[in-house]
Amino acid sequence: MSVESAGDGRVNLLGFERAGLEAFVAGLGSKPFRARQLMQWIYGRGESRFTAMTDLAKDFRAQLAQHAEVRAPEIVTTQRSADGTRKWLLRADATQAIEMVYIPEESRGTLCISSQVGCALDCSFCSTAQQGFNRNLTTAEIVGQVWLAARELERDFVPPPGASPGQRAITNVVLMGMGEPLANFRNVVPALRVFTDDFGFDISRRRVTLSTSGLVPQIYRLAEEVNVALAVSLHAPTDALRSELVPINRRHPIAELLEACWHYLDEQNGRSVTFEYVMLDGVNDQPAQARELVRLLKGRPAKLNLIPFNPFPGTRYRRSPLPAILRFRDELLAGGVLATIRRTRGDDIDAACGQLAGRVSDRTTVRLGNRLIGVAVQP
Ligand code: SAH
Secondary structure, three states, X not given: OOOOEOOOOOEEHHHOOHHHHHHHHHHOOOOOHHHHHHHHHHXXXXXXXXXXXXXXXXXXXXXXXXXXXXXXXXXXXXXXXXXXXXXXXXXXXXXXXXXXXXXXXXXXXXXXXXXXXXXXXXXXXXXXXXXOEEEEOOHHHHHHHHHHHHHHHHHOOOOOOOOOOOOOOOOEEEEOOOOOHHHHHHHHHHXXXXXXXXOOOOOOHHHEEEEEOOOHHHXXXXXXXOOOEEEEXXXXXXXXXXHHHOHHHHOOOHHHHHHHHHHHHHHHOOOOEEEEEEEEOOOOOOHHHHHHHHHHHOOOOEEEEEEEOOOXXXXXXXXXXXXXXXXXXXXXXXXXXXXXXXXXXXXXXXOOOOOOOOEOOOOOEEXXXXXXXXXXXXX
């Protein structure tokens, strides 16, 4: 876990999962239950001012004010789409920014957050890849996105007509923004725990989704660490094509990736893995390719989510026409594989999948052996 400090020695409490906060509180000479009280203030009520946390002892509040802070990323800009989608540009440092998107629907509100500044995986159809990679976000920056969005949204949230009683603005969190979450395993895992913790955001495990391009060893590790829903960017039925679209496939081919997915479900008692499949005109959208997918996934606990490609400047791909997408879906359904089409939201503000570019000014990627390690270089 990375614990972020303001530079004045104060520790950002958003960087702690419950166990870490208990240890921190113990270090100040307080009992572990104080950590749970603190979490109720921070996550239950969105409070950042220790002076307002009135059921904590005065001395303890004073200690907290001296040694700790609750600090979310700063908002650079906010945009609203005609369909209600909102996109925030958030400061990562002096020159760089990440993006976060909120997608309201009838019965849920989904927050899509980032895990890295840029991305090192170089998928050919993704605009984040074009930005290059700068650095991993800290746990506090990952948790801070949800904390900030909850505060911003709850202010004027009116539950939609179909909402369940007490429904909050954010019901689902997906790690589908900028970055490859499993390449930032160390900081992402504690954040996932804060999302699902009763004293954290208290979101059901099935409503927190980590999406990965297919870092196989980390999928095995994840299975031992947390219990959240898994989405995997598949995008092609064969290794030849997938290696072209998602280069990590050269290291971890489809058969290995699928084994890791089934293992994950076994360990987690999960129901199914969602496979994302971006629909690229003339590249991966042919009926024969749907039938190949059926051969791969039939009888498996898998759902396919077809994502119409979202174009961005400079891309060589085009979105599959709607009839081709429908035909592809029908071919999958006829073959006995569950498939849905993801509705494109927020594309008028470039908030749709794969359009999150943020601002990545330093693109330093150092390859060390087999691992990709990003190094932040200050301008
Ligand atoms: N790195 C993770 C999560 C981020 S991307 C991953 O690869 O899964 C979230 C989803 O959007 C992924 O399935 C990704 O492949 C898809 N995506 C990327 N670029 C896209 C684009 N231009 N149009 C549609 N979907 C895209």
